[in-house]
Amino acid sequence: KAGVTQTPRYLIKTRGQQVTLSCSPISGHRSVSWYQQTPGQGLQFLFEYFSETQRNKGNFPGRFSGRQFSNSRSEMNVSTLELGDSALYLCASSLGRGTSQHFGDGTRLSIL
């Protein structure tokens, strides 16, 4: 069974640009969650999608958005990039709340 796949693995952008990250969940998983991981703030929850609907959202500005497609694949978008957006962005899929989350290897985003 294939795991969670995140693309790209590495990304370099400059301030003001926008970026789209992709996540393909484990087959059969309808819940996809996104996290931002930085040395200073640790793992911070961005949002969760279930069956194409955003079910929960963390405390991030509106520049961070996401969506989920009918095949459960998810994308997150960050607009007007800032230096502080440099982080490892992790995607996790699960069968639903209370079940184990399975993580991808992340996308490392660097802002110059």
Place this chain on the structure above:
Amino acid sequence: AQSVTQLGSHVSVSEGALVLLRCNYSSSVPPYLFWYVQYPNQGLQLLLKYTTGATLVKGINGFEAEFKKSETSFHLTKPSAHMSDAAEYFCAVSGLADMRFGAGTRLTVKP
């Protein structure tokens, strides 16, 4: 509301020694509890989970954790540390809302 507190951001043990990573949780509903491990440049990998039933949970790589409701704790242990256990460990709690992670504990294993 749910939250997790991991006591000790860094733990160092000698190879062969006991590993004890501490986790306390807060949850307004019966919690589901998890331990994850993260190696450099990788995502998180599930070590073990507690949902219901037996309070002593065994996971992969020789790790286990005990759910103690009276102490609101879910500490992770391994009898004998191996060099390959060096990584960052995250405790997490899940209930009605999203999963909440602790700040992580970096485990160093000395030869």
